Amino acid sequence: MIVDRLTEAIIAMQNPTCVGLDTALSYLPEELSGAKDARAAADAVLTFNRGIVDAVADIVPAVKIQIAYYEELGAEGLRAFRGTIDYARGKGLIVIADAKRNDIGATASRYASAFFGEAFPSDFLTVNAYLGTDGVLPFLGACTERDRGLFVLVKTSNPSSGELQDRVLADGRTVYECMGDMVAGWGAGTEGRYGYTRVGAVVGATYPEQAKTLRARLPHTFFLVPGYGAQGGDAEMLKSCFGAGGTGAIVNNSRGILCAYRKRGGTYAEAARAAALDMRSDLRSVLGEIHG
């Protein structure tokens, strides 16, 4: 079961870190910049990503690939997106496609086919559930059939996330709690051996109070935690995202790893590895030993 596989990789590496391949052209070092067209740019991005994957594959369990950065390069960019998925999975990494897809059922089933079928075969997909259950079930059906997983946006890491998500409903819950309860309902019955379901939640590192509330409310939901590093979240803030034994969450870092070479010097790959090891130390300083 994919959430068990993720948990076991985290325990084996003692590292609940996910490297975010939000690879903007402007992040590339000099030797890879200067592409003259979309095809060359996409090739440069793919080369860079392979270097990052090679540098971290033995110390981090997963990568999260943010598709917006590839869509910006058009069809060629999507070719690099696919190439990155294949390369990372080939190196044993679990791949989270961060696409935040959402639509009515008939259309959601096409997205499910895109991200869990042949086009962009990923282990996890992020989804936005503003449309409710019938926009989520096609994804869940594909996950069950092919042993994949979802992360549904619950409480996002950005400054404005509270405008809708923190609103209080007439029944006393906040919108993010209501969404969290829906997520728990969609996942119910799919618990793996560590107690977590196929339907995870995106919970930002930047809102520790809300994360604490959600962790207590959703004991069987695995959290994907963005917002560490460049967005302002630190290890102490995101401690509350984890369950017993330090499982139940994985923390993403994109720019802090991809662009580490600018602060640290050395090659981008060496700097990315050093930054990922520092992040592991930082997380372990608050989590202690991770065990199932």
Next chain:
Amino acid sequence: MIVDRLTEAIIAMQNPTCVGLDTALSYLPEELSGAKDARAAADAVLTFNRGIVDAVADIVPAVKIQIAYYEELGAEGLRAFRGTIDYARGKGLIVIADAKRNDIGATASRYASAFFGEAFPSDFLTVNAYLGTDGVLPFLGACTERDRGLFVLVKTSNPSSGELQDRVLADGRTVYECMGDMVAGWGAGTEGRYGYTRVGAVVGATYPEQAKTLRARLPHTFFLVPGYGAQGGDAEMLKSCFGAGGTGAIVNNSRGILCAYRKRGGTYAEAARAAALDMRSDLRSVLGEIHG
């Protein structure tokens, strides 16, 4: 201003209809089916779309291209998506990219670049605003700079849309009314000569009561109305989506036009044109003459 251009095209054609190019491979007629790989499939989809565009370009003002159907074919599908955009715009149609994109600000700016820049240059983009203002502003900035527009999901057409969207907040508003008010705020100050702003709303034809509430609440918001035809909405139900003079809304129909040949016989292009003309008659029977 793009919303004025859309309104003027609707008035000139007396037709507030948008043809949805949700082109599934299974919708293609025999002569275009049988592709052996993704490239051939994408070519067949593009050929079909060109036929539809040629058949309707003089009687409908806009097409809405649902990107999920193209993503399912991978990078080749995205090439067909781009080819469809170019062909439709080349024939004078206004192109709505239905991608429901959403993310934090830094990432939203990449999506804005993808759909309003060089990759997939569209006139309008649908977006999901669960993340709040900072996930919308990068899109709005690109719209202002390049004269494009947005449609934000407010009340969607699917059966489960009420699970979150119809919830009542402590302040007495529903979630969809709250989202509608945010949409009005983002659009404020961008009104064109017909009174509508750059930031439109997606309001499903299948919920006439909610549409009536939203029409009264959001007098300056242009509505994109899905759910007509295959999803169960009819002309009488969606009358309340329109403002004075029959402006302020455009109604999408996808399968009812793309697959019309199966019910009507004839070529798919002839049948699509006949179905689009029938839809125009249906809408005009409840709207009367459309004037600004």
